[in-house]
Amino acid sequence: MGARLVLILGGTAEAAGLARALADRPGWRNVTSLAGRTSAPGPVAGELRQGGFGGVTGLTAWLAAERPAAVVDATHPFARQMPWHAAEACAALGIPRLRLLRPSWQRATEDRWVEVADAAEAVRILPNFGKTALLTTGHEAAPTFLQLHPRMRLVLRSIEPIPDLPLGVVHVQARPPFTPEAEAALLARYGVDVLVSKASGGAAGHAKILAARAQGIPVVLLARPPQPDGPAVADPSEALSWLSGLG
Template identity: 40%
Template sequence: MLGGTSEARALAAELVRHGVHVVSSLAGRVRAPRLPDGEVRIGGFGGARGLATWLRETGVRCVVDATHPFASRISQSAASGTGEAGVPLLRLERAGWHAGAADDWRWAGSLDEAAQLCARLGTRIFLTTGRQGLAAFAGLDQPWFLIRCVDPPDPPLPARCEVVLDRGPYTVDGEIDLMRQHGIDLLVTKDSGGTYTAAKLDAARRLGVPVVVVRRPSRPRVHTVETVDEAAAWVLAHAGAIGKASKDEREDGI
C-alpha cells in the first residue's frame, strides 16, 4: 500500500485484522509520521521502474494507492509500475469538497493561480496548502500569512508571515478561535477532501471568510474507490482469488 493518509492507516488496520500481510510504503516527507498497522517501509522506489522491480522481487499480489489527492507523481509511478509488473492496482481517494450555499469559494487551477487570487482578495491570509509549494506565495509582499504545517517549511517564504506547526484533526471552534485571533480575511487550501481538516471550511463559513481552493491535479485513469470499506473488499476479493487459484493448482498437480 502506498500510504500516508488517514484512509491508508484505516485500511491497513482493517486488512491486518483480516490476516492480510500489508506493507505500507511512506514517502518519508514527514519527520514523525503516524505509522499504520502491519509492515512499514519508508522512502521511494526510484520511479516506476524501481517500483516494478520491487513488486516482482517481493511477490506483491496487489497494490492500493492511498496517497494524498495531490501526490500525483506517486500515483503516476504506481500506475506505470504496476502495469509493468502485471500487478492489479486500486486507487483509494476520498471525495473532494463541495461548496454550500453559504460558502464564498474561488477555485484555482494551481498554487500559482491561488497566489494571484491572494494578491487581490486578502490582507491577512490563512495558508493551509502544506509546506511544499510555498514558494508560489513568496513573491507577495503586501499580504500577511499565517502558515500552518506539520513540519517546519523550507524557504522561500512570504516576507510577512507566521508559521504554526500543528497536525489535525482540528475542531470548528478551534479554527474559529485561531482565525479570529489572527484577524484572518482569506483562507487558502487544497481540495484535500474528507473530514480530517474540513473544520477550517466550516469556520470560514461561520465567519464569512472567503476561501481559495486549489483543484486536484489530473491522475492516471485507474480503478478508483472512495471509501475504506470498498478498498478492503477489493483487497480481500483479490486475496480470496489468490487462495482459490493456489488450491486449484495443487489439486491439478501443478
C-alpha cells in the same frame, strides 16, 4: 499457501485505516510504504517501509521481487508522481492496482469558494480577496506564496517546519485534526480574511472550511491534480471489498 501481500502506498488516514483492517484479517499481509516527507508519521498496522522507491524503475523492481497480490494507492489526493508511477509499474507486471481516494468536500450554499488550478493562480488572485491570508497548502508550496510578502500578511500553517521565512510572515506548526472552534479562533487571532486550501477532502481538514463558512471568509481552493485511469474507491471498506473480489 502463504498470506497474500498487499502493498499500500500510504501517508493518509485512509491508508492507515486500510492497514488496520487488513491486519485483522487472516490470510492477508500488508506493507505500507511512506515517502518520508513527514518527519513523525503516526503508527501504522502491519509492516512499514519508509523512503521512496527510486521512481518507476525502483518501484517496478520492488514489485517484481515481492510479487504482491495487489497495490492500493492510498497516497494524498495531491500526490503528483506516485499514482502515475504505480499505474505504470503495475501495468508492466500485471499486478492489480486500486486507487483509494477520499471524496472532495461538498460545497454548501454559504461557502464562498474560488477554485483555481494551482498555487501560481492562487497567488495572482489572492490580493483581490483580502489583506491577511491563512495558507494551509503545506510547506512545499510556501515559496510560491511568499511572492505575496509584504503586499499581504501571510500566516502559513504546516506540519513540518519552514526555515528562513521573511520577517513578518507568521508560521503556525501544527498537525491535524483540528476542531471548528480552534480554527475559528485561529482565523480571529490573526485577522484572517481569506483562506487558501487544497481541495483535499477528508474529515481531518474540514474544520477550517466550516470555520471560514461560519465567518463568511472566502476560500481559495487549489484543484486536485489529474489521476491515472483505473479502478478507484472512496474509503477503506470499499477497498477491502475490492481486495476480497480478487481471484
